[in-house]
Amino acid sequence: MKVAVLDIGKTNAKVALVDTDRMIEVAVRTRPNRVLQAPPYPHFDIEGLWDFFLDSLRHFHAEHGVDEISVTTHGACLVLLTEAGELACPVLDYEHDGPNGLAEDYDKIRPPFSDSGSPRLPMGLNAGAQLHWLLDTIPSLRDRVAQVVTYPQYWSGRLTGHFATEATSLGCHTDLWLPQQGRFSDLPQQLGLPMAPLSRASDVAGRITAEIAAATGLPVATKVRSGLHDSNASLLPYLSQLDGPFSVVSTGTWVICMSMGGDSPALDPARDTLMNVNALGDPVPSARFMGGREYELMKPETAAATGAEIDRVLSSEKALYPAIEPGSGPFGGCRGGWSDPGMTPGEKGAALSLYLALVTATCLSLIRAKGPILVEGPFTQNDLYLDMLAVRTGQKLFVSRSATGTSIGASMLCAPLQGEGLRLTERQTPTEALRLSIYGDHWARRVSLN
Template sequence: MNVIAIFDIGKTNKKVFLFNENYQIVWENAVNFPEIVDEDGFPCDDIAALENWIKSRLSEIKSFPQYILKAINFSTYGASFVYVDDAGKPLTPLYNYLKSYPHVLKREFYAKYKGEEKFAIKTASPVLGSLNSGMQIYRLKEENPTLFDKVKYCLHLPQYLSLLFTGQFFTDVTSIGCHTNLWNFKKNKYHKWLKKENILAKIPPINFAENTIKIDGDVSVGVGLHDSSAAIIPYTINFSEPFVLLSTGTWSISLNPFNDTLLTYEELKKDCLCYLQYKEKPVKAARLFAGNEHETQTKRLARHYKLPLDAYKKIVYNKRIVSKLREKNLKWHSSKLDKCKILKESIFDQRNLDDFESYETAYHQLMLDIVDQQILSTELVIYNSPVKKIFVDGGFSKNSIFMNLLAQAFPEMEVYAASMAQASALGAALAIHKNWNPKPIPNDLIDLKFYRN
């Protein structure tokens, strides 16, 4: 059986999948490494352990008599650089994008380049400190110039993993086009600050994600993708009518591949940004910390009602409860409040749990509050675009309350819960389809459940 191996590297779980030519998973393996610390004592991923695990899993895959390995690709979390020397060896730890950024350095940088507002608009990057991965390069250059001089290339994590097998240095647009401060979306090229700071020479040439490099005679190796951009590929391949993908997990990210309007500073302040798809088209996106809010508040509910943490899993959508809550006017009114504040602050946290007659009622109110935030976030990417469908994948796609409330909130849209096996890994496999798979791409990769408003 011909297969493709996809290494799907998250912040917590590191996974590898084998897909057959019909894009069904035929084998998988997962691991979770303990973090190590960088020179400042801040937690970070262990790049050496990751490298060893990938190489040993690949040796294992090659030993399977039932599989013929035809291709390899990578999808990983973004905003993480590996700084390598001439031989391709890492010179630093894999710094964590959650690490706080020096205030003085940040202030000096934006002062040099026309201020936060103008810079953020050009690069479609909200001001996020280390999450703007280009700022990590700037920090290394300013704080450790001797070490920086030894850096041959700055590689985003997917391209470093590809380098391990191809020996070739590349950049990929899905990594550089993701709140990195590197890309000028107005001019569709790198921002000029990279050249001024003598950094551009340390960014390797772009190789597009649908291209591959041959190794071992007949194995095609991709250059890797940023996982959020990889996850949208199955949808853009399967659906040609305009849609928004609401990808839910710790973050709920609304992605609109049919909206390439330039961002305003107001949108950036509301956590709106742009991604670059693997074929270079911009995707307008908006982030909401909804999964984290759900986790925090369900813990609070469990404590208050003395129930198990996962008690919410037994709660199903109850139209009568929703109607009663709306009649009582417990629902906040977004039109009268600061939308930036609503998107960033918990509404439910301000509620008195003694006001609710039961856990079930309180949980419905939590979902009403989260969906009200979600409406504001998703509307940021729908505005002025021809979208008629919303696909929801991830955790909230399985939540009947969330899905019913969302369908009611967008009566002019068709709202679907979408499910597929491992979206980002599948997207990384599909990106290089033409280089390993002679069969046509199946049209039933995504299962859909329609929710009526």
């Protein structure tokens, strides 16, 4: 079976065509996930994404054939729809700081962390805060809203005409869901907003509409799965394949660490730990930071480091300290930077890779992750990151050989894992393990003193 996956990350959107017999991507098309800086507030380019998706589906079907469609998206995003299924307001970018202005009022109505597993986050990272702010600032919006849908279900709904909500997106620090009880919190009722019906991620949302079939060339019988949150798409391939405790590190704009079967942690909202919900509906202790964003902000023009530059960084303990994005992560509120701004570009590239690994290791420690660590996404191409992560955690480290773990996971909503099963490569013990360990200890001491 060939499954076309609509995969919307915070930075980039892609359509990946997954061959589920071999569990590989046979074709991928990408474009930036643009935020339109236009009134009434910064919002996602929904129509630009829609045109890209239709064009990609048309292209993939003509070249390879498409049997089903699945969807996965970033979190912290809800869509408010009218009775006609149209946008009641533009889809707010969660990095807009507008909701901060009503933080005091919102804090009075949001559920406690002990119930929601959702830490209090800035801007619109708590999707409930987005809803609260939108209702307060847009006249008559509440009267226009017929239903609120989660982001993956907006896209599967637009393809089929059947909209829904789903637990992996609701459980992504929205304040709208109670993970341990598997139900909505009372926040939607307090806000007076109707939530769309619940679906499971693997449910068939419906078949594509006649208009979509005409626009893409796909048969009108083409099924569309409801869809899920992208970090949970990365987690899904392992849920039925691995025994015992393990953790998954999903890398991208956000680095999300998820622990399965580990010790029960006392989650600390001040360190940006939280309770996610996996595709089976189970709570998942998690921690995260904006690792991909920090990489883009701090990477030098030439990030590739020579062996000599890596040696100098490890020998002199040149470093990058947290946090670069201080609004989230285990070191939120800290202001970090280079220990030596005069480092060469290669030295900065090496120190940046080590920094990202050390913050990831901190996240895994906070959620008391046990067992092997499985790394997904673009950081799998960074050897220094992987070496430091293996040394700092002391756990076996496996790297996904899939180009886009989110797409593989989302395709599994249509077909179970087949063929080779999990495509993982175990990392061998780094030759510089002792020096990496010493460097990590020094970095941690410096961070604890700040």
